[in-house]
Amino acid sequence: MNRTTKDYSLITLKGIAMGAADVIPGVSGGTIAFITGIYEELINSIKSLNLSALKLLFTGKFAEFWKAVNGTFFLSLMTGIALSIFSLAKGLIYLLDHYPILVWSFFFGLVVASAIYVAQTIKKWNPTIIISGIAGIVIAYYITVITPVEANTTYWFIFISGAIAICAMILPGISGSFILVLLGMYKFILEAVGNFEIAVIITFLAGAAIGIISFSHVLSWLLNKHHNLTIALLSGFMVGSLNKVWPWKEVVETFTDRHGEIKPLIEENILPATYEQLTGNQAFLGGAIALAAFGFALIFVIENIANRLKK
Numbered sequence: 001m002n003r004t005t006k007d008y009s010l011i012t013l014k015g016i017a018m019g020a021a022d023v024i025p026g027v028s029g030g031t032i033a034f035i036t037g038i039y040e041e042l043i044n045s046i047k048s049l050n051l052s053a054l055k056l057l058f059t060g061k062f063a064e065f066w067k068a069v070n071g072t073f074f075l076s077l078m079t080g081i082a083l084s085i086f087s088l089a090k091g092l093i094y095l096l097d098h099y100p101i102l103v104w105s106f107f108f109g110l111v112v113a114s115a116i117y118v119a120q121t122i123k124k125w126n127p128t129i130i131i132s133g134i135a136g137i138v139i140a141y142y143i144t145v146i147t148p149v150e151a152n153t154t155y156w157f158i159f160i161s162g163a164i165a166i167c168a169m170i171l172p173g174i175s176g177s178f179i180l181v182l183l184g185m186y187k188f189i190l191e192a193v194g195n196f197e198i199a200v201i202i203t204f205l206a207g208a209a210i211g212i213i214s215f216s217h218v219l220s221w222l223l224n225k226h227h228n229l230t231i232a233l234l235s236g237f238m239v240g241s242l243n244k245v246w247p248w249k250e251v252v253e254t255f256t257d258r259h260g261e262i263k264p265l266i267e268e269n270i271l272p273a274t275y276e277q278l279t280g281n282q283a284f285l286g287g288a289i290a291l292a293a294f295g296f297a298l299i300f301v302i303e304n305i306a307n308r309l310k311k
Helices: 005-022 029-035 039-047 051-058 062-068 071-098 100-120 127-145 155-169 176-182 186-194 198-225 227-245 272-279 285-310
Strands: 249-256 262-269
Touching: 005 029, 005 071, 029 039, 029 100, 029 227, 029 285, 039 071, 039 198, 051 062, 062 071, 071 100, 071 186, 100 227, 100 285, 127 227, 155 176, 155 198, 176 186, 186 198, 198 227, 249 272
Parallel strands: none
Antiparallel strands: 249 262
16 A cells, blocks of 8 residues: 555554543543544554564565565554553543543543444444344443452563453453553553553563454454454444443442552442532533533544545
């Protein structure tokens, strides 16, 4: 595929959007890749990092290796993702700590619109595809209600966390960041990124590299052989994940982290009015609705821009 510098700059911008999504529990970078039209190319490019490509690399055939793995696409996308993650990590911690309802409302609108967008790409529905979508909803919902564990900060577990989370990060609707929340590793990894803890970052990335290369082969096969079924499943994942991104929650169980701070362990969704009664805090209903609407509209604005750029 012949691309111009402008094309690769656009891919970098898409990477920035993916990186922003990937650091948010409940929002998937895979969703952004799908909406912006690079999802299947991303999966196939990851799949191309195989033994044949590595043989080209280790025998000094660098140009052939670069072409085989769609290197310029990868470099442009990963540059955007890295820029976004390293620049947003500390800011997102602050926003989630101080304005959780408004932030989660925006994410809720994003996920609703993403589910609708992905479902619209299925041109012909049948009972099997509907069942696949329902299965996706059930699986994602179950994942969101699993009780998180406390962080295990040993290097082997950091490696495993990277391998598991990266697989979720490329699935629309299944948030890799939320998988890290379930593993108790989200804030630990986010702080490591924000503080440039190189040993932790390299260990996590090594696990992510192994995980994503292995998983991409499975996902590529599913998209090629059972496209509509897979898309229905992914759309269901998004709908099921809405349970996690509901803005108003009641903490029903807490735990003490390794720093001695009390953190929420189990939360239940409640209505805004109930939230105000229980906590004595503002529910920010007007602002929450406005931000959810903005998040919802933003997906279709991105879709419209992406469609125009394809023409």
